[in-house]
Amino acid sequence: MRAGAKGREDGFTLVEILVTMAILALAAGVAFRSIGPGALDRRIVLVAETIAAEIGRLRAEAIRSGRAGRLAYEPQAARFVSSRPGALPIPVGALAVAVEPGPVGRPVPGELRLLPDGSATGGRILLAAGASRRVLSVSALTGRVRREDGP
Secondary structure, eight states: OBOOOTTOOOBOOHHHHHHHHHHHHHHHHHHHHHHSTTHHHHHHHHHHHHHHHHHHHHHHHHHHHSSOEEEEEETTTTEEEEOSTTOOOEEOTTOEEEEEEOSSSOOOTTEEEEOTTSOBOOEEEEEEETTEEEEEEEOTTTOOEEEEEOO
16 A cells, blocks of 8 residues: 555555455355365265275275174265274265175175175275266275276
8 A cells, every 4th residue: 555645645556456356366266166066076085085995994904804894884874884993984974875785795785895815795885966976896806996987
């Protein structure tokens, strides 16, 4: 802001106003991204990555301990629960969830088992919200997770 000189009034320069407007536009853009339409897409990715990481930990724990691990979906509580000691439940919130059993063993609805030899019962976990979809495919042979954007 300039101090008044001979007959001039105090005020802001055009550069100061443009800089202020640019900063406000950036702040508005950041705020919109965090609460805008992409928030559900980010939620699906976050939940899918959390589930995939837990499956990897369960597989490693099953190999290390020699005991099968289990990841089960509880629809009443809208969360996944792991048999790994110390594992926290994974809430899915308002996402639509489907767990398709794999070809190995006697499938229990909503459950994946990771076996001590590194294999798994296999299956798919589908997460959806609106038009966004994410699929986690668990290999029965290797117990590894493949991530895909769903149809």
